[in-house]
Amino acid sequence: MFKWLHPYAKPETVYHLCGRLMPWLMGAALLLLLLGNIWGLAFTPPDYQQGDSYRIIHLHVPAAIMSMGTYSAMAIAAFIALVWQVKVAQWSVLAIAPIGAVYTAIALITGMAWGKPMWGTWWVWDARLTSELILLFLYLGVIALSGAFSDRQTGAKVASLLAVVGVINLPIIHFSVEWWNTLHQGASITKFAKPSIDPSMLWPLLISILAFKILMLALLCVRLRTAILVNEQHRPWVKAMAGD
Amino acid sequence: MVTLGPFLKRELRLLARQKADWLNPVLFFLIVLSLFPLGVGPEPNLLRIIAPGVIWIAALLSVLLAAERLFKDDYRNGVVEQLVASRQPLLAFVLAKLLANWLSTGLPLVLLSPLVALLLNVDMASFIAMVLTLLLGTPLLSLLSVLGAALTVSADKGGILLALLILPLYIPLLIFASAAMEAASMALPYHGQLAVMLAMLLFALALVPVAVTSALKINVS
């Protein structure tokens, strides 16, 4: 099954592939992000309840969704790295973790900025908020662990193991936090009732989500290229490239 | 399959010889617990309300910090390396460590619980819930802490890195355990919470030893 993948697992091939894809991905991501955000900010009517504050949705929801999507991408890479010992997968775990952490931080910050006008407080210990915070801690744990070893290989492998363990725990955390919150919270705080979104509001949101997705891939390309160079610096092809 | 016996005997002998390894965490638990009345104020009602959370947070930190040293000695003197080279006995070694860790840190916490109940003004119903959750929860604590210790054994960054990695994973346990104690204090049933904790424990019991052995292998190479 992984036969056909094998040539793509060669670091040099991946390096050049990423180099070729990166400008396109980055361009597309920027274009879509600007399109979605400007549309969402300026060309849609305000929400009848939340007024213009709801426009934060165009960053909040893409970042929140992609913070989880990025974690699953990282966990898949980690699993491949551990089971099939594919080096490129191992390096992409480390390359992708900071992207996920930044997305999570964006979701948290925009959520807080949205919560202040809507709920009257920057932060409450609500289920979703808490599990997003824990997700940030998980990302930071992976980053901290990978940097704690004098041997880079060991760091990458151990971080992969932690990422896999984390993905097993993520649903448990999610479920338990959800359950914990509903026990303690009455209906005191606005629930995340899904706003029945008008299609005119939905389109820019979908475009922004796509933009975040492509941006993740673009950033991954940049970071993976660096990781490949760092780990393959003894190879002739890297030396030849650095020489000129 | 290598038998567990000699490995466990070795761990217990080491514990008997290095008493600080199990006395210190217990003392740490008690000191951290006694910080709360000092920091939060001595009102009995307030203490009773925060007791479940506080007990579990203190238990968590003390098991975690105790686990830090678990593999250190055997890593430094090359025992882990040689066991990894000979493959077979590694799992038995890990299981013995796990069991010894629980016996030396989890079990003392359970035994200490009457004292804790006194300190924090816990009523009878919550006390029973506390003992039950400690019995179910401390093995899970041990499992996760041992995993953390195995992950960081060659990292040389001290307990704080271990805590960073493992604390997020503890959160479900913390939530269910303190919820059970709270339910008990309100005379509500808490079978549900205990069942979930048992499920988590069994799940961890199946997966963690394998993860620990592979973490050790990675750290050695």
Add this chain to the structure above:
Amino acid sequence: MVTLGPFLKRELRLLARQKADWLNPVLFFLIVLSLFPLGVGPEPNLLRIIAPGVIWIAALLSVLLAAERLFKDDYRNGVVEQLVASRQPLLAFVLAKLLANWLSTGLPLVLLSPLVALLLNVDMASFIAMVLTLLLGTPLLSLLSVLGAALTVSADKGGILLALLILPLYIPLLIFASAAMEAASMALPYHGQLAVMLAMLLFALALVPVAVTSALKINVS
């Protein structure tokens, strides 16, 4: 008297190179803080009441565990030994370590305090008291933790022994700091508590460096 400059420069350079040494304690502080709402329950009022104690206990643990590693590297590679042999520069070395420890763990906690205030629902008056107590208290925390680290540098028992030694000494600090924050939240004056904390800080500042140098000397021989 040797000048402090080069020693401090070395410590800061090391901190710049090993970012984990100051990032991890800060993260640990945040994680421990967020354990409390999970364990105790999310009601904003309850959180506000326990906030002073909780913030100070988390600060204490994170400074303490960060201090553990302070002398480890330099002890293992023989720097401490050689400085003890040449006597003169030892005090400058210790002062540089102290300052660097506060800059890398105490100061970040002060800078983080607005975020903490948000998380635990602290009101404005208590927030100001919190910043003031942190400014006065974290140097004292650093002093005591460094003393503990120096005492245990050759013991190789991990952070838990250090915690045991030093936690009892922290208790006065904890009491005054959380009393000040509580007074602030009730709009009462709290100059008295701050004055006591300042006095303790000055007292420690005079004694601890000497104690640390002699602890290092004892550990080396």
Add this chain to the structure above:
Amino acid sequence: MYFQSWAEFWAMGGYGLFVWLSFGSSYVMLAALAWYSQYQHKQFKRQLSAKLAREKRLQQYQEQAH
């Protein structure tokens, strides 16, 4: 364009602070990540050529010594 004027656009119906705080901080963070990733790439390439040059120097020095 939904808004009547730029002033109205910036005000965001009274929620300007929150909206622009979110958008500003998010863009700053994304830009920082992108810039830092690119910077690391360049930086590493520079380090690598410095290292190769140093190795060459070292070899020359050793050849001289013997």
Add this chain to the structure above:
Amino acid sequence: MRAIFPIVDSQRPVIKHQPFSVPVGQLLLQAQSLSCIRQDRVLFEQLSLQVHAGELLQVAGKNGAGKSSLLRLLAGLATPDEGQLLYCRQPVADVATDYAANLCYIGHHSGIHEQLTALENLAFWRAAAELPQADDLALLATLGLAGLEDIPCRMLSAGQQRRVSLARLWFSRSQLWILDEPFTALDQSAIAMLQQFFLQHLTCGGAIILTTHQPLSMVYDGLNTLELAYRW
């Protein structure tokens, strides 16, 4: 030789009944174009070697040349960046358990817990090797540790600790021994005794891979040397 090693004969008969799995002269371990990279330094590249039953391979080289790294690769503790390892002509990955069972690796570190006594340490290693427990007093006496069997090893000198660690070889049933600087901290008489014991293992059909900074004084046909060059 009998006079010098009375204990050996009482321990060895086991082997007579259970001859090693690979007959003398047959290929035991084979490494094909291995390369090892540590911290971006290529320690060695395209390194191939063969070890037959009854052969001793000494890996030589300056400090930092990569001897220990090579031995760890061969012992399966690390995976080579390139190349592969064959045990009895099969990839080690496929027969990992068999290989590990037939291998005894002793590295730079002694594998001795400092809080345990010599006897307890040996009992632990017997259990780990799935061998029955036995009375090790005589063995320790042969190794010059009479009277020191039941004090914690941290109170032994470095050389004595190393003797405890090497005692494992006396009851090991593995065919291949991989030893990283076994002579460290030993005095001259202990080194001579150890070499005699190596000879015995080799003539029984065993194989040894070792590193040492001291020249070997033993005389044996199947003694090969691999020189690793130090490259920066």
Add this chain to the structure above:
Amino acid sequence: MRAIFPIVDSQRPVIKHQPFSVPVGQLLLQAQSLSCIRQDRVLFEQLSLQVHAGELLQVAGKNGAGKSSLLRLLAGLATPDEGQLLYCRQPVADVATDYAANLCYIGHHSGIHEQLTALENLAFWRAAAELPQADDLALLATLGLAGLEDIPCRMLSAGQQRRVSLARLWFSRSQLWILDEPFTALDQSAIAMLQQFFLQHLTCGGAIILTTHQPLSMVYDGLNTLELAYRW
């Protein structure tokens, strides 16, 4: 010799202007009936020794004989269980600061921080010795570390780390050097170079106490040996 040590001459002139405090041939350090007990074992008893300016004392003995323990006593890192130490005929306790200022001790551990570069480590040791900062590039080149000055020391091999550690001797202004196994991990050429440098220090009026398991190849009049017996 000039050709081999260009750097030494550019560093040394300082000494010409500031001759050592004790003139050649005078008594520098004197130990009177020292004894050392470690963990209920008497390592040595009633040990007396004298070191004069311009003299080299080699402490010899088996592993565990107590050489390092003796050197630590002499360096003031430990207090003897019995006996006393005299510096310039005064008890060391009374002139502790003078003695420490005139002493350079390098032990088993290198005193090198692994995260710092060779240059940064040397700058630190200059500051600790209250010497002005200077350009150490030439010094490091003499020691065979050209091109390796600005990478973290953990990436250096053991021998290279030891060279960095010994570089301190080149700018030290102390009269008495106490060195515990300075030749560890060094290759032959480095050992020869170091001995040449010792000779220079001795002829300038310095004194050296060292331990080593390798025989000294240098030829010098004031070379004495103290043999410590191993006792259990």
